[in-house]
Amino acid sequence: MSNQDVLVAGGGGLSANRAARFAPALKALADPVRLRLLSEVASRPGGQACVCDISGPIRLSQSTISHHLRVLREAGLVTSERRGTWVYYRVNSVVLEQLSEVLVGLAAVVGEPDSCEEGR
Template identity: 75%
Template sequence: MSNQKPVTEPQGLGADRALSAAPALKALGDPVRLRLLSEVAARAGGEACVCDVSSPFDLSQPTISHHLKVLRDAGLVTSERRGTWVYYRVNTAVLQQVSGLLAGLAAVEGEPRPCEDPQ
């Protein structure tokens, strides 16, 4: 009997993980939201008031707030009301999960082979 482990094909992304990652990836698929997340992340401590991140955009305040809400609903940012302003903070745990997922997808092993190859 051999001590070698059987060679198995690598598995793709499971349904549960795909389902949990999809909202964050969908939220990041919009250029305005991607830029907003970048603006929040670029601030000291990864936190910014909505008034701080609005200026680079030629969008109305309600539109900016909508995009920030989508980021919040996807778990990419958290928010806290302080007086009349809402402050947003990057949720680094979710960003690390998305980063890990993408890194796993980018870790291609071996050489591609045609579907007809019986190996």
């Protein structure tokens, strides 16, 4: 995705569809616990972890951690796989890369002169 993909034709910002697509992920990441959980999962070998693997560093109940991981899963930031009684979570790198590209695209246009400031 290029910076052009981030912007709507005609110089507008992010399209309504793209904004709606990425808003749940940004909302999920806005919570400090969920951001830490995503980081914990990403830092594990293979980018995957079970609730039992990450409950120590976060110091919340297993049910609270599971709730936050469910929010991350529903936002598309992690995927899950049940193995016996445990659920393993894996970072969804495709969604994170897409989100990163959107943010980089937005950052690239910051500081560009406004059309009303050109030629001054």
